[in-house]
Amino acid sequence: MIFPSSPSTGRSTDVLRHAVLLACVGLTAAASFAQDRSEAATTAIPLTLNVAVSQALDQHPRLRAAQRGLEASEGVLLQSRARPNPELSYSQEDTRSTTRTSTVQLNQMLEIGGKRSARMRVAEKGREVAQAELGAERANLVADVRMAFMGLLAAQQRSALASQTLDIARSAREAAGKRVAAGKAAPLEENRARVAESGAQLEQAQAQAALRVARQQMQTFLGDTTSAFGEAQGALDALPAVPDALVLRERLEQAPSLLQARSTLEQSRATADLESAKRVPDPTVSLGVKRAQEMARNQIVFGVSIPLPLLDSNRGNQLQALRLADQAEDRLLTTRLALQAQLYAAREALESSRNQAMQLSSQVLPTAQAAYEAASKGFALGKFSYLEVLDAQRSWFEVRTQYLEQLLATHRAAADIDRLLGISSGQ
Template identity: 30%
Template sequence: MPSPNRRLPHPAAGAAAITLAAILAMLAPGSAFAEPVTLAEALSRAAASSPTLAAAEADVAAAVGRAQQAGFRPNPELGLEIENFAGTGGFSGVDDAESTLSVGQRFELGGKRPARERAAQAEVDAARLRLAVARADLEQQVRDAYAEAYADSRRVELARDQFMRADNLQTIATELVDAGREPPLRALRARTAALEAVGRVRAAEAEYAEAQRALAALWGGGEELPEPTAAETPAAPSSVIDPASALDVRLAEAEVATSVAVVERERTLSRPDVTVSVGARQFRGTDDTALVFGASMPIGLFDRNQGNIVAANAERTGAEARRNAALAGAIRRTRDAQAALRTAEAQLAFLETQAEPEAIEAVRIAREGFSAGRFTLLDVLDAEEALNTVQADMITAELERAQAVAALTRATETEGSAQ
């Protein structure tokens, strides 16, 4: 029979230890389908298999084909005419038939072909800039997705560390309850904190898997999920570029140039062409042959291409407005990215040098005081929660810094650097 002065252990302590031990075994890091991937590899894979880039490259090839077609002259026309046969009287047969074989050629006047070539070449230049924009956008998406996946992997590690600390605190609380120094409610509260930490691990793992799938989707995905190996945040661009040299502004300028060339092309189409033909006519009745010459030109009475000229001028006006908007947008994006980078770096420096060391020290003091009976379990949990918040904020600040660098790199992208 146990001594009446001996305090019995909390009835849930044994089951709690067994349950948490089993949970701890399930929280082993790593994934059977994880594939370590560096940022450079992620960028290379996305560039090699991105449907967006494939479509932009096809658009360039199509524009080149249209430019080639624009340089061709009109084809000559071969004509055959047979007259004065299968009629009545003396024309009932083919004895008096007349046949004419001719070759005609349409001559483009008013500079149509050079204007057509200039417009087509302008479209090629714009298509190549759209490809550069698509490539720059894709690189920013990969950098953002890679940084997000790496941050989520850090959050998984942090959640597991929090579980380890909560499990250790639950063990200490159980021992103090068994020793009679704490009421049984303290052990139950510590166990609840450990189970809450398990929930955070599960949520962090789910978010990490989602971020991995989002990253893999940029190059088509696969069974193996990419596992970022490091933050790999490059240095922020140090040089300040002229906003007019930004990639988006260069594209807007190319679209303006295209619209101007299209206006000139449509104006040339209002000028008539001349078709000249020459041939030989045979008179079957006398077996004589004579030359035939002809020329024709449309009369610009109704259709002078005026509707297309109006439309082309309106498109030019719109292109110029979009260029102005692109210039203003380039300035704003650059300034926003620079401000976001400064804020993230200042926040990260504060957390690393001040907040985290103080939070770690507060947890150490609270745990030692709790073991010695000077502090309560709630004091320790408050200190742990403060440390968890600081460490989570550090991961978020690192992510925001990486995203700000990616945004600044994209905002200062030029045509040469995007190749």
């Protein structure tokens, strides 16, 4: 039986065909551009996570900047060991050559009260703060590279999924065309198939654009923007294990943020000790020679001077240092509480997304795929309408997209845990 088409149906068919034609022209140009980019990528060396992490650690300026901070703290430590320079002074009494008296004197200030050792402790704790900052920056960089790499893997799979969906939509459109030509279906069914194919082409173009963005983000971490890398190779579905809560609590105290806060507290306390030691005045000893021309002989000059802390006893600086030490202690407690909450949230997110991904992989995906395959076979045999096939195809695509999102969320939570604990090794 052949279904007649009304004038309104013919006009709607022409509009749909015109829209599909315009979409195909635009998508063809985009696909050609993406193909040129993909061909350049396929000729390069494939990229793995370990290679990406190693190259980022070697070349990224973020880590070099933190390293420069550590090197600068070495200079502060070196300077803290220095002792006060001696002072050479010259004085003259009278200007006549026969009666004048000249004195050459060497003055040396002596640091007492533990000022030098306290100053060295401040510098040492400053170096520990810089080391903790370097460790935190290293862990942050590795976590960012890991997430960029996993995002690239997901983008590659989305692009492949979109291409597969387009192939399915194209096959469905061809099957619908054959049914219409044989008089077994209305022309509206073929029009719907063409619209579905056009939508699949749009999804493919979006997936390819997202893939290019993911590659560019990955390139920013590799440092060298002149050399391209190939396809990312890795197992996105290799889900990380959920760490035990007791293990997380044990490793909590070695987290970079806690190490940095603890070193800052110790540095503040050392600064308070230094300010307290400054209340003890430092004497200056003098030794020199005095030449009296009138008596034609030299005299040894020895002296000691001690500042009198009558107007300035350094009480203000000492009070400030003590209050800053109290502030650093409160910030250490705040950092520990925040870190515990963040670790708990990241572990819960890891466990939840991991369970959802496993459930999607073992139950939902096979069911959705079986439903689509059954609907496709039934459509070919004339048992189902194309709407039923389209609905099953859309459900299967949504489930596969959701599965990729859960995989990415699982790796993101695992990377957050590594970032918080300061783990800086690629997997």
